[in-house]
Amino acid sequence: MADLALGKESSPFRRGVQAGISIGIGYFPIALTFGLLAKTTGLTIYETVLMSMIVFAGASQYISLSLIAYGTGIIEIILTTFIVNIRHFLMSATLNEKAEEDRLPNKLAYSFMITDETFSVAATQEGKISTGFLFGLNLVAYSSWVVFSGVGHLIGASLPQTLQESMGVALYAMFVGLLVPSMKRSMKIVFLAALGAVFNTIFTMGELMAQGWSIVTATLLSAILVEAVEVLKNRHRGVSDEE
Amino acid sequence: MIIGMGLVTYIPRMLPFVLFKGKELPPFIQGVLKNVPYATLGALIFPAIIFIQKDDLLYGVLGAAVAFIAAFLGANVIVVVLGSIAVLTLYSYLM
Incomplete structure (x- = not known):
């Protein structure tokens, strides 16, 4: 092709x-x-x-x-x-x-x-x-x-x-503008973003780690958790319905 | 100092391209990496967007609300950015 x-x-x-x-x-x-x-x-x-x-x-x-x-x-x-x-x-x-x-x-x-x-x-x-x-x-x-x-x-x-x-809002508004269209497309993406946001909020507000590490940890946790849940779900059904 | 900052910024950016070159990663890892963009975006937006004005949380909440509503209604990224700036400028003038 x-x-x-x-x-x-x-x-x-x-x-x-x-x-x-x-x-x-x-x-x-x-x-x-x-x-x-x-x-x-x-x-x-x-x-x-x-x-x-x-x-x-x-x-x-x-x-x-x-x-x-x-x-x-x-x-x-x-x-x-x-x-x-x-x-x-x-x-x-x-x-x-x-x-x-x-x-x-x-x-x-x-x-x-x-x-x-x-x-x-x-x-x-x-x-x-x-x-x-x-x-x-x-x-x-x-x-x-x-x-x-x-x-x-x-x-x-x-x-x-x-x-x-x-103008301080510009960066974040841009991230929102990139994220939301994908969220409308797939429930999985909504979960990924929400979990990333929740973990990062807990880590930074709880002052558990420096901001740089916090974003990395929150991203990884969310990406792995959602992937694991999806793998388990697909194993049950034997079919995959998303990307 | 600037060169040092540049170096430590470049290393994490280029390392994966060297480390994983031509290698096929296990499917689970590939799946996780596909999830990374959306999880990162969530973490980049929250909680930082709420605290753009540390002494006025309503400011950040308003900015976030405008951005989410505009994006949900299908506005282009540029419109989302400029719209949020415009509303917050208006808000500061009114308060």
Whole structure:
């Protein structure tokens, strides 16, 4: 069934770019706010843009700003960054299954640009995803993040305070926007998301573990529990009714 | 410091591609990995969305409600994001 390049409508790269536009727009307020906060924390525009280029991970960049403001040591900042970003391990393992086979250097290149958002968009696509799609998607997200971090440092302070505050919801609203359509499709997804949310709330509110670990543990628990229940259910029936 | 942060961020991102290259994982693990996106999204949204304003929880609850309702009604991701920002901006002006 291998359709060769003849009759295809648009290249995977272009479809990736199109899918990336919503992330690019979603990053706009967050990167802008990051740039602004970086400036108030005392980072130069050069350091701000460099951090966005090299780290490219929103949550940990925000956290590093508050740690810098507290006067935390460099080692602790790096360690915190590691813990906050360890969840990408799970995402990469998932994408490694879902992405088409390709040369390792290509995978190493696009893996640099995996974030919660690019992962969420890529992983909710139907079927296998191609290298071109991932590059298109990730490049739009990456450019938006880097450019608007710089812009935020330059002009962020001139935005009204209330608007700056309300932009804090942007990231979460985007996750909701990605999740809900899938929830409407399948009851299994509703359970997965609800369990992930409940576990993570218990772990963070109970202050049982640092936030980075909490997200990883909650995700794994939910994904394994739901899978185990489904395997048991199917064994009983002898048929599988979902994906 | 920035380079250190970059390194520890990149390692978990690239390691699975090296470790699991060309290997067929057991079906149960594959199933679990397929579940990961939705479980992560749940955990990324809650409880953080409630606490975007630590001293006014209604702010986060309102933002979450707007986002969920808009998304449930079938709004595009961009509309969900901009709509939530707009409603919260309005809320701050009114309070």
